[in-house]
Amino acid sequence: MVVCTAVARPTKNNLENQLKVENEAGEVRSAAIKRLLEVFGMEDPPMARGHKQPPQYMLDLYNTVADVNGVTKDPYLLEGNTVRSFFDKLRSDQVQFRFNLSNVGSTEKILTAELHLFKLRPQTSATFNRHHFCQVSIYQLLNSKKMNITQKKLLSSRLIPVHSTGWEVFTVTQAVRSWMSDEDSNLGLQVVVRTLGGTPMDMKHHVRFASGRNHHQSKQPMLVLFTDDGRRSATLENKDPSDSGDSPSLPQGPMMGAASRTARSLDYFDEEIITPTPCQRQPLYVDFEEIGWSGWIVSPRGYNAYHCKGACPFPLGQNMRPTNHATVQSIINALKLTKGIDMPCCVPDKLFSINLLYFDDEENVVLKQYDDMVAGSCGCQ
Template sequence: MEGFRCLLLYLCLSLAGSCKGKSIEDDSGVLQTLDDDLEQEDNLNSRLEKLGTMKEDFLRMLNLSGVPQEQRKVQPPPFMMELYNKYASDKSSVPRSDVIRSFILQDVTQSVIRNNKTSHRLLFNVSVPNFEEVTLVQLRLFTLWDGAQTACDDFLASVTVYEVEHIQNREILHLLDRKDIPDTEPTWEAFDVTNAIHSWLQSSCGAGELEVKVESQGCGSFKGGGFNISLDLEDNTSPVLIVFSDDIENRKGKARGEVKEMMTHEDESFLLKVDALEDSNGEVHLDRHPRRKRQARKNYCRRTSLRVNFKDIGWDQWIVAPPEYEAYECKGVCSFPLTNDVTPSKHAIIQTLMHLSNPKKANKACCVPTKLDPLTVMYQENGVITVRHLYEEMKVAKCGCR
């Protein structure tokens, strides 16, 4: 609005010569204000353009074709929150897989209680992109006391997980994993069901049933209540499948990028020793104006803050964590001489020297990111919670001249 007022005043001065009897040339304050507003508008447009590019890159890194349209935010399982917090806080932690997804229980198709034994048929629907390789799948069950019965000393229980295979009119159970539960405290237990999910995905169905059998002895036997697994969807303790997978496509791209970087950024120290460029007469053309030198140092290529808040860009409905992060950006000029702290490439040095010799022949080198740090993200897509450990291209670590 202020810029618009200044524009009106500028037009007034242009048409009338002076609204107060002064010439337009004398009103330098108005012109300066107008120039400042135009510069601020250019900076805003530049930032909006960068933000749009970042949003596209962000979706591409997550292998998403568009912004997920989620109706409501899904509460992530405790295990997923633990994983995210671990990778987000400890940069030295190396994830066992690139992508970790959690699939909630779709339905309990059958539940039987007989004396000290219970069995539950659990239906899940799993979907994983075909360019990802599933490395491990865990069924996580929350074990607890069913009813009002309390813990005792002679307790012993076992939990066994089977894959249910339907062949014509028959059902065949395939043993997947088994655990003895010696402790009576409510807790999460993990069972390896990788083979079952591999067969589901290979069948192009992605849906299947797992049968969980709980057998208890001693005071854990069922007599009006005993040891069981939670099936409650409301308190976030129902069974959940955790699928670990590797993004083969992104790993190949990263490997190609690392090889290219090794080939491109060779040892350039010998070029950094160049003190000045001499012309054909042996004269050195350097700007020795102290004010310009101070201004150049102030605007020299460096890393500056760029805070990305997912709520500001309308992504808070599907980005679970973090709510915001510091992405940084590279700003400034690459002026001669290019010092070690901006790690110039050989091409950047030659380009800078050429620009110094003849600005019409070559532009200055550009201030760009030369090192990027990963960002761990938790998001939801179609109700599926995903933790993704991104290895590159999300946060600027260093800036340089290229």
């Protein structure tokens, strides 16, 4: 007796259906990621260019305004909602610096601009032991069209110790605002150091600042720009800064009442008498690595957005944070006074912002704050 077994082969229609499903899934994924980029104010994800170390200042700033999950500690710690750091593009061994601001949106409001310079120890000190302080002045370079020469405009000036070392910060907001209104006017900045008597000092030996060419990346000249792109939420704008009731400390767990515990205890016995789970907050983790964004996002690697799920049955207790409207709606629903009236919905009643630290297309490091990204608690509305 010969037994023949037929091996099932995929038909042409099956293959076509499988390809169609895969294409549709790919289209949905692309559309979803594009929409997520829009939420983060981008058209395309920045190009990932390896693991470049972000400036320590930006890392420290991120850790100051955000917790380990990226959630904002205090919405008033940060001026505006965007901070950008730019490295010097001239990379000259001279004390002139120029920064490319092309990635700053034309509609962004320039709040503050700072020039960060790392002061090195002087190489020679014997001749200038009598000088304990020097005057450091920052000038904006201007192009005079009439005389075709470069002129200077004083932006900031102050005294600093000659023998000190470390970061020095100067305000250059006026220059950046003028560059944003006229890109061609961006000729850069110049540093001039003088004695208290006004005599120029040798900036190669006596008073030295790190340059982009000759020194480590961690000491490179940097422009830090604080801006606001107009995305501040109405909730934050209407909030009283003195009101400490909306602190960004998140609840440790979901809001659950006794009815929820009863529901779990009955799960194994009789499905028909299970009490609906009341409105509560549940985890919803957004993993940037799974989305494919880990190459350009520095922190966080992901965050818990949470979501609200559950029923808002009559009677609504205060633990469900109901609005007056939700309370009335639940009563009408329970009494069946009007057809088609559903129970109130379980939705976020408190939202927190998150902070994203990332590299843009020009390898600048950006710290951006996004409002209403995390469900802090849930209620019936």
